[in-house]
Structure formats: C-alpha cells, structure tokens
Amino acid sequence: MSIFKQVEIEATFTALVKQWREENRGVSSTNQMSMHPAYQQIIGMGEVAIPLLLRELEKKSGQWFWALKSITREDPVPPECKGNTKEMTKAWLEWGRRKGYKW
Template identity: 45%
Template sequence: MTQQIGFRHEAVFLRSIAENIHFTKTKVPFLVKNIWVMDTSQKTAEHNNSSTKNISGGNLVKKFDALTSIWREETACFSSITKIIKHPAYQEIINIGAEAVPLILNDLEKEPDHWFYALYKITGTNPVSPDSNFEQAAQEWLQWGKDKGLI
C-alpha cells in the first residue's frame, strides 16, 4: 500500500474534494504533532484526472472557501506580507486563475485582506495608485471589479 505524508491543510483540501480518499491521523512523537496520512491506493480515476480548471461552480466556491479559511487561520500571526502570500493555500488560490477573481473580489468586499498580490498575479493588472493606503487599494480593486462586471 502506497502512502504519502502531507500537511494538515492538504489533507483538509483533499478530503473536501475527493470523498473516496481515506485519511488516518497519526501521531509521531518528538517530530511532528499531527501528520495526515493518505492511502493513495484508494484514489479514484476521477481524482487522478481532476484539475483546478475542471471544478464546477459549487465546488469552486467550496474549494475557495476552504483554502481561504486555511490561509487565514495559518497566517493570522504572520507580520510578513511575503510569508502571507507565499502560503500554499494562497498560492493554490492563485493557481485557480481567472475563475477565482470574482470570489476574491467578493471576499475583499466583505473582509479586506491581502488579496492584492493574488489579483495582480491572476489578472496581470494593478489599478491601485502608488500612494494608496490599504483601504484605498481595496476600494480601487473593487471599483476595477465593478467596471469589469466581475462583482
């Protein structure tokens, strides 16, 4: 039986999109408190062939919400913007691509957060003026999204 060891956020994400994968929680004394072990012999063909681009609307929202929750929880005490935007969950949101932009903008409207880099990486544009503060930058991105019909 083949096994892979992954971080908690990977296991939570995989569990949310692939119900046929079985996880067990294992404790490893002195090394890591909690490691999730995935039994890869149980993977389905659907999971093996899945990609971010093939996720339906409802699943995309669930994936985005799960990744956003993980990102916020695991970076809440970070003061470094670089560490915040390099987090694997944040990077996975960027990897979703253009489909994530309306979700990011809606989230930005509800709860301003460090979405500017993700928006820039996905869209290739930056509507924020150089002298803008955080709140102004959020408003400028939201106006951009409204102008483009994304929110």
C-alpha cells in the same frame, strides 16, 4: 459554467481561505503570507477566483492584492494609494465593477 462547477469552485476557494487564515494567524509578513501554499493554490485557480477574491476583499479585506495582481496581471491602484489598504481595496473593487465582475 454549470451550477455544480461553480459550487465546487466556491467550496474549494472557501476551504483554501479558511486554511490560509488559520495558518497565518500572527504572521505579519506579506511575503510569507502570500507564499503560503493555500494562497498560491488560490492564485492557481486563475480567473474563476477573481469574483471570489473581490467578494473577500469587500467583506473582510485581507491581503488579496497580490493574488489579484498575479491573476489579472493588472494593478489599478494609483501609486499614491500604495500601502493604504482602504484605498487599495476601493481601487480593486472599482476595477472589478468596470470589468463586469459580479460577486
């Protein structure tokens, strides 16, 4: 992928994350946050968004598990860790490293 294309992808992703965060302040429903148009557009970016999502997860946590599961069709989180954001984040970051993603 060209540097220009990568920069364009990152700029789009960053703008969507910013919009999603601003428009979901005070929202506590995971379903509502995940159905937000900006969140859905991030999912629509597909595989190119995976390292960017992993970076967001590592840096700020946030509700990126649904997006990662939607794009990858995988869920590396053990059943006993469901609901534990710290453990879920750890499982996804380990998954990303095993798959060779760089962020």
